[in-house]
Amino acid sequence: MVNKEVNITRLDAFSYREAIKDGEAIVLIPVGALEQHGPHMPLYTDAMLSTKMAELTAENIDALVGPTIWTGYKSQQRSGGGNHIIGSFGFDASHVIETCRTLVREFHRHGVKKIGFINGHYENYQFLYEGVDLAMRDIAHSGETTPTILLLSYWDFVTDETIAELYPDGFPGWDVEHGGVMETSIMLEYYPDLVHMDKVMDLPAAELPPFDAFPVDPSRTPESGCLSSAAGSTAEKGRLLTKSVVDGMSQALREQLSVQ
Amino acid sequence: MVNKEVNITRLDAFSYREAIKDGEAIVLIPVGALEQHGPHMPLYTDAMLSTKMAELTAENIDALVGPTIWTGYKSQQRSGGGNHIIGSFGFDASHVIETCRTLVREFHRHGVKKIGFINGHYENYQFLYEGVDLAMRDIAHSGETTPTILLLSYWDFVTDETIAELYPDGFPGWDVEHGGVMETSIMLEYYPDLVHMDKVMDLPAAELPPFDAFPVDPSRTPESGCLSSAAGSTAEKGRLLTKSVVDGMSQALREQLSVQ
Amino acid sequence: MVNKEVNITRLDAFSYREAIKDGEAIVLIPVGALEQHGPHMPLYTDAMLSTKMAELTAENIDALVGPTIWTGYKSQQRSGGGNHIIGSFGFDASHVIETCRTLVREFHRHGVKKIGFINGHYENYQFLYEGVDLAMRDIAHSGETTPTILLLSYWDFVTDETIAELYPDGFPGWDVEHGGVMETSIMLEYYPDLVHMDKVMDLPAAELPPFDAFPVDPSRTPESGCLSSAAGSTAEKGRLLTKSVVDGMSQALREQLSVQ
């Protein structure tokens, strides 16, 4: 299957219908946000990364990629710096929930029975969960057969081996990854024109307490808006991380969605 | 203004903040849909066209372009073939309203005072109107100064002269344009790889009654899903249409948003 | 059928049940607004006109008329002068949608299978559409048979011949009709006591741009609140307009709702 278009936004309707007609098609839906990612990466970073991870995985398992949800939940200080920062666009929980719920409803109406949400914005997860849960309830109540849906955040598929290799001095945890080495490295591999390594602010990782405080104290977020430094990011690391993610997601999706 | 990035999704947060800091920045927000556009154009057509019109206009008047809303309202038979067609993804009114409302709220929080919504999906208009209206009410109630917002559909700026030139045998009306000569011609000019003129189904324009009937009678929509034929579309026509649209929108935005 | 009461608000429940018991009854639901209509017509104009058009059509095709929805969407400047004007009462989209949705649900529960919404307030249309769409989805999900529903705005049935006859100097378009010759003439025919031709402000038609601007610039609406002048309105014109509308609506409803 050379050069086949996997992203349905670029497919025409006739080709899309052909691709899903047997009821076995898998659709992966990337979910990101529009959120500040420091001085060195674009606002669309989470959307770009989740889309890229979805597309690479789709090529692997012969799936389609659905439209990218960029209307993500509000940035939270402990995982994204906080939604008080100019440059982050936060949608309310109800909106994220309904976006997800609608997409499940529409793909289900089209006859798609296997869906994967590929999350790239930490804050989205619980709201996507609720969106899928409500959609499943809607469909069950209507008496129809519910589709099979997987919900995941792509970084949860980075293996321990990859982490050990990339973070020889110890892994700080995904919670302070925002704008850090992982995201920046993958961006360098796939969207090098949009990454400005010269602008990276090499600041210490944020030290955030085990609670959220309102109103947010802006001083707790580093001036860069990133929770850890992107210094040391390379395209090579991006390749390694991507391979780990795509391999892991491909395997999980194959197993869960019964790909022959 | 050479090569300046106008689309904020590709800007980093620091550049975005710099660009909007004086309160005079204009942000144009494209609004489309994910909707079947016949066998010859991609599902993302409305999103692509509104984004392109916004970006060209933005270059013209030194504006920024916001994220593209693709979660549009349900396709209606008399303007888009109908949402029963597989390949169209319809969002409920409440969702379209809230997307728009949230973006106004967030840009307002950032300090942006001049916003234009550039609609490219007929069915969206009234729901965008409601979204803006509610956002303005929210802001007014909070005691802050409301921004200035323009809401338009780009085809309303095609001049009568351009119409006369492009449709010498008489203009069938924008209502049957869905997937027709205008959209296809502009796509040919800007996204030729995504248009398949060889797949165009050259069928008579739909003859639709002056009302909506539920449940929809699918036989009223031509088999192509397009309401008029795209035959005769050319990139040249796309250029003419675009020029008319961009000139008109630029002038309106300049006047309404007091661009110096 | 002499003097038969067609409006169910004036029927007792036993007669209503008798009238709908065979499942073939058609119910027409008028939809208007409470909105300023200049110095010469009452706030209830849209409600009165849609109700009258519905009642005359109902007598023609042996239908019933449901309750009149007057809780219409907010007046928009380009079709109704704008909701900033004191004397217009605007309901949010969600409310108009739910009113319509509830009525479909309740008539469906009663066993009514043929419903027509007769709209008389331009701004309502898309929200009524959504209301019907959601109600149809609700009913379909519950496993029951959906009713057949028509949604129309009455002026869309004025024939080209009637327009040519009544507007010999050229038709300005329905978009500037608000408070103009059509509405005033029909009111003169049916509610002459409520029309004050001596108060008509004979101002030029509004010249409105092809977009909406927020906040609304009140100076774009003529001082009368009407978008075109009612001067020249006569009951005779009202009769002609009504005949055109009622004939057209009757034919459409007969065909669509399979009236024997």
Added chain:
Amino acid sequence: MVNKEVNITRLDAFSYREAIKDGEAIVLIPVGALEQHGPHMPLYTDAMLSTKMAELTAENIDALVGPTIWTGYKSQQRSGGGNHIIGSFGFDASHVIETCRTLVREFHRHGVKKIGFINGHYENYQFLYEGVDLAMRDIAHSGETTPTILLLSYWDFVTDETIAELYPDGFPGWDVEHGGVMETSIMLEYYPDLVHMDKVMDLPAAELPPFDAFPVDPSRTPESGCLSSAAGSTAEKGRLLTKSVVDGMSQALREQLSVQ
């Protein structure tokens, strides 16, 4: 005050603005329902009665009458027979709440500072209360001065003397009045053409337990749909009841709304 129009639905916008311009105007908003009222009275009974009570009171205290809300809450078995009965149209709580909330918001925007809701459908009361409460909160949060609002059900103003006179054998309580002597008598006085005393079903009053059971047991509602018999209703009784109501409401409104 001879022949002055009190109902704003029949006023033109200029007269309406004149009438409310000094900020002292009182607007009374009738609230009813569309609900079965037995074989002898129309579905619109509650709307007609609340409107009539409001109009008579308005003439008394020089007030205006707003539009009649007929989209009332679902009929409950213990006060209206139950919403399972064909002929009753029940709106959800959220809808009744929002209707009320919107009207307060719009009258407030117009500058009206004194509002009375005149309820004529038992089931509405708590939802109207919530609607007013939310509107007051909205207005307070926006930093504006809240209007003064009265919420009442008209029968609560029938005096003990009138009750003693009209029910010499003992008053059964307002809870079983639905379609009974009070409503029928007032209808006979004001809308005699719409009351069919020959159709009255003279059944014993319903004996309803002190709880609600779901699903409703239809056999608990008398076959007439009325909770007590309308036999014995007369226009004379209607006059007495009306006088008691209008006197009481006028006094309360005068005192509460500081009418000079």
Added chain:
Amino acid sequence: MVNKEVNITRLDAFSYREAIKDGEAIVLIPVGALEQHGPHMPLYTDAMLSTKMAELTAENIDALVGPTIWTGYKSQQRSGGGNHIIGSFGFDASHVIETCRTLVREFHRHGVKKIGFINGHYENYQFLYEGVDLAMRDIAHSGETTPTILLLSYWDFVTDETIAELYPDGFPGWDVEHGGVMETSIMLEYYPDLVHMDKVMDLPAAELPPFDAFPVDPSRTPESGCLSSAAGSTAEKGRLLTKSVVDGMSQALREQLSVQ
């Protein structure tokens, strides 16, 4: 059945499942509020009383008691003093409705077919009614068999004989009971440590008009926050009241829910 735990909050899941597995189990759900009850009783009074009444009745009819809803509707001046008082926590109608709707949905999912809501906060009733009504509609639409549900306020089961015995000087009505003799006496019987008779403010009962006025006039509520005096309350009266309530509720529940 000695010492059997009836309250499911204290049951483990395995015992709960055992208790409801045959589909005949009755679950009583107490509903209260968090509301000021004068200087002599705790904020949780309504929750405690409804829970106690439910537990005693459950022991009587071999039922279970569900979790206590304390998130009640806003205190109203004519039945609870008003929600302006510090110490009352008022939830919006939509919230009370959804709490009730969710519990019905969840118990239904568990297989419970017989539910009784035992209300102890006057203001809740209509919102609980709506919650049950919507839940029944949800379940019916999903094609499943609706449960049988009873909704009651416990004081409606105090017999006339008990009232005559406890109020020899005449019964002031339940409307002014808030914080009065009934509630205080039952609290004295079951939660004596939480009642401070020495703090009772022996003030005349509130004289409240037959309407609600907004904004609330705080001076209409006695300084105690109670609508009638608790002076004269005794545990003995509490026992009598409780017996009357529990006997009446037990009988009603047995009959309605077909307890063998």
Added chain:
Amino acid sequence: MVNKEVNITRLDAFSYREAIKDGEAIVLIPVGALEQHGPHMPLYTDAMLSTKMAELTAENIDALVGPTIWTGYKSQQRSGGGNHIIGSFGFDASHVIETCRTLVREFHRHGVKKIGFINGHYENYQFLYEGVDLAMRDIAHSGETTPTILLLSYWDFVTDETIAELYPDGFPGWDVEHGGVMETSIMLEYYPDLVHMDKVMDLPAAELPPFDAFPVDPSRTPESGCLSSAAGSTAEKGRLLTKSVVDGMSQALREQLSVQ
């Protein structure tokens, strides 16, 4: 501070007002759920634990404890076994959000300026976050000063030292704690009568994948409903855990809420 009542549900309104009148009072609001916790612990476990942690902390820092929210979000398989299990009661996201939002609004209305939510049900966190965020936005928009609010889950305050001491063979992670050693040990310390160690099912910890799958595969949850075994739980461990939690929370609350 001997025997002072800290839980406001047991306080009378006058004492409550006294306690909060200076604007320095801290209120801690426990948040739990009604959820299966295996065969050995009650459904109310999360509510009981969060309440106990809040009360002990309150005594420490001289705070009050607010009402316990038990209407928690749906149990998720990876943290609570899943909401498909009979015995778990799941509330939708919108409900959890609104509960939290309302409590902030009401405490704010009362003049309370320092609030801590003490979460005891993993799944709640993001929805509580949204609830607080919306409440803060509401208050900010109304022009009033926002309170200071802390949101935390109590187990996040167990120190590494305590973990090392209690889990000498390695800590399995809080994600599989549901019904495990931590919860069971604290319950043993404070509610020994409600824990049945003899019923503990000593099963291996659940091995859950790094994603959620819908519909849930029930076989992934151990038969006990607990994600790890409670064997080895002791009251002594409960004391150690509690001390760690209460010390940590007390310190954080003191620092964040500026307790003198």
